[in-house]
Amino acid sequence: MTLNSETTLEGSDDLSWDFEDLQKVGAPATILPTVMLRLGLADSYFSIETPIGAVFVASNPRGISAVMSADDGASFEHAFREQFGRPVYPATDGASVLRSAVRDQLRGEPRGRLQFDIRGLSEFEQAVLRKALEIPRGEVRPYAWIAREIGHPRAVRAVGTALARNPIPLLIPCHRVVRSDGVIGRYGLGDENKHVILEEEGAQPAELRRLAKAGARFVGSATTHIFCFPTCRHARRVQPRHQRMFASEADASSRGFRPCKVCRPAPLAMQA
Numbered sequence: 232m233t234l235n236s237e238t239t240l241e242g243s244d245d246l247s248w249d250f251e252d253l254q255k256v257g258a259p260a261t262i263l264p265t266v267m268l269r270l271g272l273a274d275s276y277f278s279i280e281t282p283i284g285a286v287f288v289a290s291n292p293r294g295i296s297a298v299m300s301a302d303d304g305a306s307f308e309h310a311f312r313e314q315f316g317r318p319v320y321p322a323t324d325g326a327s328v329l330r331s332a333v334r335d336q337l338r339g340e341p342r343g344r345l346q347f348d349i350r351g352l353s354e355f356e357q358a359v360l361r362k363a364l365e366i367p368r369g370e371v372r373p374y375a376w377i378a379r380e381i382g383h384p385r386a387v388r389a390v391g392t393a394l395a396r397n398p399i400p401l402l403i404p405c406h407r408v409v410r411s412d413g414v415i416g417r418y419g420l421g422d423e424n425k426h427v428i429l430e431e432e433g434a435q436p437a438e439l440r441r442l443a444k445a446g447a448r449f450v451g452s453a454t455t456h457i458f459c460f461p462t463c464r465h466a467r468r469v470q471p472r473h474q475r476m477f478a479s480e481a482d483a484s485s486r487g488f489r490p491c492k493v494c495r496p497a498p499l500a501m502q503a
């Protein structure tokens with residue numbers, strides 16, 4: 232049996248069983264990772280510096296599969312295998328392209344869309360993460376917004392759980408989802424780090440907290456009569472003298488304000 236670079240994932244089920252057996256009997260250590268990676272039975276990884284320290288990024292031909300913080304490569308390899316049930320090996324060739332794509336994404340200068348491998352998650356969890364990807368850098372949305380946008384308005388707690396289980400934090404920006412009361416909330420990479428990342432992205436978390444405490448959950452423009460979440464790029468453009476603050480959607484609509492179609496702070500039915 233030969234294996235070359237043309238071998239694809241498709242139709243390789245029989246091959247993969249052979250190679251799992253091969254692993255048991257002890258294939259040469261230098262060949263095995265290459266074969267496993269090519270067959271999609273293992274992922275490769277590199278580490279990269281971020282505003283919250285170095286993190287490990289794993290990927291396979293389907294896309295990026297994990298972002299984790301760990302003390303070192305060995306700890307990461309162990310944690311990855313525990314969580315995903317397959318091995319992960321240090322990336323050799325080819326990782327430089329992905330590494331610079333990830334770096335650009337983290338800097339807020341994406342040159343294209345990153346691909347993600349979230350096949351291990353439920354449909355609901357995948358919908359939550361895909362929705363989180365829509366939140367622009369420098370902005371945040373409440374948990375309830377995600378729940379409503381994916382058609383499960385009552386599943387706010389489940390949204391929180393799905394975000395907490397996000398296997399690809401930082402790149403799938405679960406940190407951009409916060410509580411409606413302005414509390415930044417929990418974060419898989421450390422609650423304090425969530426604040427650090429939001430600050431770094433320009434979301435001004437301390438200001439959000441101050442607004443929420445003052446009962447200002449939405450910002451409207453007295454000139455357009457449109458209201459937004461405070462971090463929406465449209466809300467940020469409203470001059471202070473034209474700003475109107477609202478405690479609730481009902482408050483805003485009772486004063487003749489319509490929800491922004493970009494950040495969608497209220498259900499579709501309320502939109503003009």
Ligand SMILES: [Zn+2]
Binds near residue numbers: 459460491493
């Ligand atoms: Zn808006």
